[in-house]
Amino acid sequence: MxxxxxxxxxxxxxxxxxxxxxxxxxxxxxxxxxxxxxxxxNPKPDQSITGxxxxxxxxxxxxxxxxxxxxxxxxxxxxxxxNIPPNAMLVKVTGKMWFWHFEYDNKKTSDTLLVLPQGKDVRFELMSADVNHSFYVPAFRVKEDCIPGRTNHMWFHTTNIGEFDIECAEYCGMNHSYMLGKVRVVPEKEYLEWVNRVDTVKKTDSLTAPTGTVPGTVKTDSIKTTQPKVDTTKTTGNKKDTLKVNPKDSLKKNK
Amino acid sequence: MANGSLANEVSYLEYQGKHKGIMGWLLSVDHKRIGLMYLMGIMIFFFVAMTLGVMMRLEMLTPGETIMKPQTYNSVFTLHGVIMVFLFIIPAIPAVFGNFMLPIQIGAKDVAFPRLNLFSWYLYMVGAILAIVSLFIGDGPADTGWTFYVPYSIRSAQNVSITTMAAFVLGFSSIVTGLNFVVTIHRLRAPGMTWFRMPLFVWGLYATSWIQVLATPVIGITLALIMLERFMGVGVFDPALGGDPILYQHLFWIYSHPAVYIMILPAMGVVSEILPTFSRKDIFGYKQIAISSLGIALIGYLVWGHHMFVSGMSDTSRIVFSLLTFLVAIPTGVKIFNWVATLYKASIKFSAPLYYVLGFIFIFSIGGLTGLVLGALATDIHVTDTYFVVAHFHYVMFGGMGIMFFATMHYWFPKVFGKMYNEKLAIVACTVIIIGFNTLYFPMFIMGYMGMPRRYYDYLPQFQGWHILSTVGSWILVSGIVFMFGNLFYALLKGPKASMNPWGGTTLEWKVPSPPPLENFDEIPIVTGGPYVHDKATYIMYPSKEGINANGGVKTVNQEAAL
Structure with missing residues (x-):
């Protein structure tokens, strides 16, 4: 349970x-x-009742x-x-506009898709590369914000095999509602196979091909999503604010 | 004898002073005219924000794009929030009806600082114009949500600066009005109007005004810091510059949570006016209701952290804020129980304003009780930032303050305009509003618990059924509202003349003509009893004619000097 x-x-x-x-x-x-x-x-009110x-x-x-x-x-x-169990396995979660990035203990990384073994306690370290996000898995009744410049914690227990929605619950800009993902709970053997498989070309596994895009729904918007310089975000390219840092740089600084 | 001299006076609507025509309004320092000018502005912005809300619901009808792009949607919900909160909900009851009724209810000729009062109206208009301007200039309207959370609000290339500037100026308007009301209530009460003889609407305004004076400067500073951050990169909040985004959330909610009580306390005050009038008896538990207003205002200061249960705040502060949040439910419950008890053994005249109040008690109770789900830590962590929260605050803000604003308009309409509306149609409109309201917002509770996050342009397919129901509700609700305003507008043009006291009210505003004359009273009345006594007179309207020297009497207030 x-x-x-x-x-x-x-x-x-x-x-x-x-x-x-x-x-x-x-x-x-x-x-x-x-x-x-x-x-x-009741034509005559009782005036004596005042409290x-x-x-x-x-x-x-x-x-x-x-x-x-x-x-x-x-x-x-x-x-x-x-009350995070001391022996829980660790996954580092980074929210970026507008996708989720996961990093496992063995440096295996994955975007959007979070594969977990069944029957395990999983601890998450939540970080953000740019603005506030919130890592929300409704099926597990947990959420916690990802705030740039700090690390938040959260955990849950994987009980049943299946796929569960991940949603960003803290407003983060244009494609906030497309910052989705899946928790895929699989038997431990299958998990070990997956987590130890190192892709020779790139180390990133994704639910969908290009990073941060959404299958099918918004083709036109998803092209914009992949580019960091979307019109809603001020980037280093913007002349007005030289002090502002590219979201990606700020992540490096925080580390 | 007394009535003769009153009947000869012209009402505040027809009075001709130094300035004629429109200038007679724009330069008027009469609290009633200023109240009406606020009403004009507030109505316009209410309709603008309501239209934005309807557009959002329309967009939510189908997954993916229905009528707008994501960027537009984000600006639409931001403006809906900013306009509703800062231009409608906060000023609606205090600035319109507080201005109009407060001096009359305490037996004064005007507020303590009439010119300051006019100044705060101009501040309101400047803030409103800035908000509208931000739509059309620069890189497009703000897209941060009404909470302006950093770092997004600092990074967004949209026109956030002007929108925050607008909220900043509106804050000052709010502070000035609050200050004016506090001084008015302390200094200008008629002789014999002791604290516990004040109408409960005045108590509601008094508690509200203190929050306005003490909490609003915090948001002023916070918004100013955002502007400094955007223009100069000072780095108070931006983590890339060594700032703390959580600090922003604390500062924002230190104001914005008490602001929730700025919104609701005056509305609760009007409930306590309407119930005894139509019950034909004294209110149940006058002192408890009066003191619970102050209790709500006080505890309301200490609960802001419950907006941040998933922000990464320390576990200890989450537990403390959760406990304090539950305590604020107690004075709110006391009010509701006392209101219902007022109806016991009453002789109820069933009319439109009472019907709105009954609707309010039902809807507001749902809003308050679902607040308990959000106050409890375990459940809040699951449903915060979902549609559950959206439903909760619309039940409290719209169902509470909004419906009471409608009730207030129906209750004081004959006094303010001297005309009467069709009550049957008003009751029909209210029924449509209550049905539409619940169809619109109740599905959001269900979606929220299922895990539908708020501020989503698009959604997962499992939510669509509830979204359709909710959108249909928005159409019903808007039809009801338009019908209600149509009925009132028709009455304004063609309605029959209203008498001085059409409802049988016992407070001072019902002892002056409808509409009231310029300085409300020929003579400052003397108060001899509580505000809701139905079986005997508690005011001496013409003390001098009855041989009483007011200045030598119970309490000396130099009304003329204050004016």
């Missing part, structure tokens, strides 16, 4: 269940009062207990997310 997914889904169900009860309570009471105490049904200390205490204390329980549930799940 994937512990993080379970914890996130359980706290979600817990919060939503209480919320639905509260919403129903408020809405039903409101609608009932509007009909029961309409001008017609009740008992009720005020009740609807301060009970919600307080409920939200503290919600906080605790959320905290429990979070603790699991941050």
């Amino acid at each position: 994937n512990p993080i997914v379970e914890l996130v889904d359980n706290s979600f169900i817990f919060i939503v269940a209480i919320s639905v009860l509260l919403l129903l309570g408020v809405t039903v009471a409101m609608i009932y009062f509007v009909f029961r105490y309409s001008e017609k049904n 009740s200390t008992t009720l005020e205490i009740l609807w301060t204390v009970i919600p307080l207990i409920l939200v503290l329980a919600m906080f605790f549930y959320g905290y429990e799940g979070f603790k699991e997310m941050r």
Whole structure:
């Protein structure tokens, strides 16, 4: 079982269940009062009702207990997310406009496609080569930002074999919505075969042929994507800002 | 006796001062005319931003390109956000109805600094014009999202500088208005208007004004630093120059989270006005509602970090911010429970403004409760930066503040314009709005939990069904809104004359003619009781005629000197 997914889904169900009860309570009471105490049904309002200390205490204390329980549930799940198993395998993730770059322990690299062995804990070091990105794998309920100039951490457990979407969740410019990828969880043997296969021509494996492009959907835009000097990004070529650095240079500096 | 002298006065709409025609408006320091001028600007920008929103939904109808390119889409959602937040949501209720009603509700002839008030309107217009100009000059409109996150906002070649400049100027307009209101509430309350006799709308504005004065300078500095960074490369935020992008996020949200309460507190104030009026009884838990406004304002300062749970902030600060975030739910809950309790054993007159308020309570509750999902750490990490967040803040901002702005217009329309609208049509419009609203935004909760990130031009095929539903909702919602404004506009031209107090309200604005005369009151009234007492009079409108010397009475306020 994937512990993080379970914890996130359980706290979600817990919060939503209480919320639905509260919403129903408020809405039903409101609608009932509007009909029961309409001008017609209740021509004389009771002017003596202006408040009740008992009720005020009740609807301060009970919600307080409920939200503290919600906080605790959320905290429990979070603790699991941050509790990175010490023997987890490491993958370095770098977000670039607009694709994902993965680097394994043995220097094997891959773009867009993240191949992982089944039944392993995987730790990620998240970095960015240019602007903020966010590494998001909805199926595993985890995300963490990739911020230039620092390294963030995240982990998950690969439970089932299959392909899962990777999305960039922090807005990063023109092709933000095409900064996608796949987690491919395979049996360990198949993984070892893949990770140790060194391409003689280039060491990069990709889900799709040219870096950062998207299959089929936007042919015209994807040509622009491959070029670093897209009109949205200021590069060294821009005369106005000599101080600004090419995104690729900044990555080197950070290392 | 008393009524005779009032009836002879001309209303603020017809009054002719030193300047005639349009200049009589542009140079007027009358708080009511300034409020109406804000209303004009705000309506125009609301429609512009709404159109942008409809375009976004249309683009989302199909995967891939539907009506625009990605670059255009990014600019459209940025401008939708910037215009809605800075030009509509923040100023709408305080600048329009706060300006108009605050002095009347506390028994004053104007705000404390009428000229400053006019100045802040001009600042608002300058900011608005800058925002519009940024569309047409330079390299195209900003494409950073309304949050202007660095380093993207520093690197983007689009026209980010002018858009941030616009937000900067608008911030000043907000600070000046806030300052004006704080001083007005402290210094210009009528004799006998103690703090706990103030209408709850005034309490809402008071809490809001403090946030405006104390939090807005932070965003001013932050946006100024972005401009310095863009023009001079100072390197406060850009990591390539040794800066820290997380610092930017902290500074941005130190303002922008309290700003959420700038948006919602005045709206909550109006709820507390409308409910007792149509319930024909006092509000339930007056003091708790008043103090919870201050509670929200105070705790609201301390929760900004919940926007950054996945930014790489330390685990300790994530836990602390999560806990504090849950605490802000308590005063909000107290308000909702007290509002519902007000209806108990009331004698409810079912009319259009009340109907909008009931819709507000339902929608805002959904918005508030889904906020709990975002406050909890484990669930937030999954749904932050997805459509779940988009749905949540539209439920709170549009469903909360937006629908209350509509309610406010319907509640005070007869007072502001002296005309009455067709209530049946207003209720029909509201029903269409509530249905459209939920069809538009509820699917976004589901998409968000499924993992649909926000600010996506294109999307994976599994989301398309929900996107279609949501887009259809946007058409229903917009039809409702257009119909509602049409109804009000028709009333403005052809509506029957409204009486002084068409709803049976108990606060001071219902004791002056509709529309009110230039300086609101012939004589500063004396307040003898709470704001929502229905069974006895709590104001002496003509103290001198009843032989009472106001200045020797309960509290001395030199109204004339302040003017």
